[in-house]
Amino acid sequence: MRKVSRPMLAGAPQYSRGASRPVARPVRRDVAIGWVVMLSILFWLIFYQNLPWSLDGFASASKSSGGGSAVNIGDRIIKVGTLAISLYLIANRWSLTRALAKNINVGAAALLVLAPLSALWSIEPTATLLRFTTLASFVLLCFAISLAGWHRQRFQQLALTPLMLILVASLVAGVLYPDRITEIGNDISQRNAWHGITHGKNEFGMMSSMALIMCANRWLAREGRTHWAIAGSIISLVCLLLSRSNTSLFATLVGVLTMVLIMRVPVIRQRHSTLVVVCIAATILLYELVIQNVLPGVNTLLAPVMSLTGKDTTFSARTIIWDVIKQHIQGAPYLGTGYGAYWLGPVPSSPSYVFLPLMYFYPTEAHNGYLDIVNDLGLVGLVCLLVFLIWYIRQALQLMPTDRSQAALYVALLFQEMVINMSESDFFSRTSTFAILLLAVTCLSRAGLEARLRAPSPGSHRQMKSAPSG
Numbered sequence: 001m002r003k004v005s006r007p008m009l010a011g012a013p014q015y016s017r018g019a020s021r022p023v024a025r026p027v028r029r030d031v032a033i034g035w036v037v038m039l040s041i042l043f044w045l046i047f048y049q050n051l052p053w054s055l056d057g058f059a060s061a062s063k064s065s066g067g068g069s070a071v072n073i074g075d076r077i078i079k080v081g082t083l084a085i086s087l088y089l090i091a092n093r094w095s096l097t098r099a100l101a102k103n104i105n106v107g108a109a110a111l112l113v114l115a116p117l118s119a120l121w122s123i124e125p126t127a128t129l130l131r132f133t134t135l136a137s138f139v140l141l142c143f144a145i146s147l148a149g150w151h152r153q154r155f156q157q158l159a160l161t162p163l164m165l166i167l168v169a170s171l172v173a174g175v176l177y178p179d180r181i182t183e184i185g186n187d188i189s190q191r192n193a194w195h196g197i198t199h200g201k202n203e204f205g206m207m208s209s210m211a212l213i214m215c216a217n218r219w220l221a222r223e224g225r226t227h228w229a230i231a232g233s234i235i236s237l238v239c240l241l242l243s244r245s246n247t248s249l250f251a252t253l254v255g256v257l258t259m260v261l262i263m264r265v266p267v268i269r270q271r272h273s274t275l276v277v278v279c280i281a282a283t284i285l286l287y288e289l290v291i292q293n294v295l296p297g298v299n300t301l302l303a304p305v306m307s308l309t310g311k312d313t314t315f316s317a318r319t320i321i322w323d324v325i326k327q328h329i330q331g332a333p334y335l336g337t338g339y340g341a342y343w344l345g346p347v348p349s350s351p352s353y354v355f356l357p358l359m360y361f362y363p364t365e366a367h368n369g370y371l372d373i374v375n376d377l378g379l380v381g382l383v384c385l386l387v388f389l390i391w392y393i394r395q396a397l398q399l400m401p402t403d404r405s406q407a408a409l410y411v412a413l414l415f416q417e418m419v420i421n422m423s424e425s426d427f428f429s430r431t432s433t434f435a436i437l438l439l440a441v442t443c444l445s446r447a448g449l450e451a452r453l454r455a456p457s458p459g460s461h462r463q464m465k466s467a468p469s470g
Contacts, residue, residue, distance in 0.1 A: 008382055010067075020315065034155075035149060035151060036145075039144055040157075041146055042086075042141055043158050044162045045078055046141075046432055049075055064428075068293050079134060082141050083137050083462065085144070089147055090140070090147065096147055098447060099449060100147065103394055103449045104442070107388025108388050108391075108438075110137070111385065111388060115377065116334065117129070118376065119330075119339075121335055125341075127338075127452065128338040128341050129348035131339060131430065132340070137389075138279065140304055142438045143442050145442065146442040146443055146446040150450065155409075155443040158439060159210070160272050163210060164232060164236075167208060168237060170204065171235070173197055173221065181194055181196055181197070182194055183195055183196060190244075194244075196242075202423075202424055203242075204239065204245070205240060205244075205247070206426070208236050208237075208239040208240035210250055210416065212236035213252060213253055213256060213412050215230075215233040215236055220259055220260065223405065228310065232457065237315075242445070247420060248420065251415070251420050254412075258412045258415055259412045261276050261406075262408045263405060269404070273397070278466065287422070292359075292368075318363075318367045320358070320359060321355070321366060322371060328342070328369070333378055334380060335377065336378035338424060365393075365424070367423055367424060368424075368425060369420075369424065369425045369429075370421060373385050392441065396411045396414070402454075403451070410440050413440055
């Protein structure tokens with residue numbers, strides 16, 4: 001039987017009309033590397049675009065001063081360039097695109113169809129289309145990355161570098177300008193909390209959490225140089241503690257504990273990985289139902305967790321925001337009021353302007369990703385989100401027998417995101433952190449496709465047994 005060579009930096013598998021399995025057509029190594037470098041730069045630019053204009057954090061988030069118009073023009077050029085380059089690679093490797101599209105997350109695809117359709121009933125159609133365009137550029141870029149020269153650790157190679165640069169730069173800025181990287185406020189959650197070079201302490205905590213999970217995964221898998229994994233873990237942990245974000249800390253504990261159980265506990269590793277993953281996911285969703293009072297009376301079951309964190313079941317004092325959002329959801333419970341159409345800014349024309357006279361500040365989001373999905377896309381969007389989570393877990397479990405360390409990392413990052421969205425709105429947003437999860441979605445789909453292509457075809461063992469020995 002002829003053996004088909006499939007190098008790590010291979011191009012699109014070419015399908016012949018009578019063949020049931022793809023035959024890889026080798027791509028020049030320098031061309032494949034060139035695509036990876038170009039797409040990596042575009043992905044890293046997402047992080048640059050989402051950083052504040054100065055160290056003042058939220059005060060300069062709009063980038064309205066000091067050349068804001070030039071920044072907006074530059075952002076649009078980058079966005080259009082990202083769309084064009086991604087679409088070109090997708091069209092150029094169409095056979096692989098078709099194969100990968102069959103393995104893509106169904107829930108994510110449904111949400112990405114529902115979001116632009118919501119412009120038909122959106123309360124602000126222009127905002128819906130503009131914000132979806134940004135999200136689409138992220139999605140197409142991540143999809144194109146999964147089509148370029150492939151490596152099983154492509155996800156870490158692209159995602160960990162910008163995270164570590166931001167964390168290290170934040171520590172350096174903290175030494176040089178300690179008064180400019182801390183939050184403004186004296187309440188218990190903001191006092192002495194760092195936001196680093198990001199907009200706020202919660203964003204800083206989320207990035208630190210993701211970096212720590214990736215570094216811990218590398219150490220647990222014993223891949224690469226151990227001292228780099230330890231150094232990255234220490235830097236990430238220091239930044240996480242300085243952010244004083246209890247939600248990010250709890251999300252990190254969930255993610256790291258999941259990896260330890262799956263990768264290092266022999267009994268779970270050999271027999272009960274699926275059960276553990278499903279139970280943890282169900283517990284997180286149950287907790288979300290509890291904090292939204294969908295299951296009243298269950299709070300007593302979570303009292304031990306609350307005593308450890310020192311907070312109530314909301315992990316924050318955000319119930320006022322949630323109550324207002326729930327009232328707004330009642331106006332369009334099934335399809336929502338349009339993707340990104342509610343949080344238009346602190347202007348009288350925005351429906352979210354109600355928070356200024358009510359709370360004397362503008363929260364910019366519902367501080368709950370599940371609620372924001374329902375507010376934008378209704379209960380239909382929530383169902384799509386649940387399908388997205390289930391499909392993601394299903395694909396990770398399918399990958400686990402062939403690449404346990406990568407599957408454990410993907411699961412840990414999903415659990416981290418599920419916990420984070422209890423107090424922050426990050427699901428299908430235009431943030432750097434969700435761009436990382438989008439990259440995980442496409443890389444997970446590509447890894448699953450690679451695992452199937454490498455698996456022996458049905459009947460191959462019988463053919464080998466019946467072949468003459470001489």
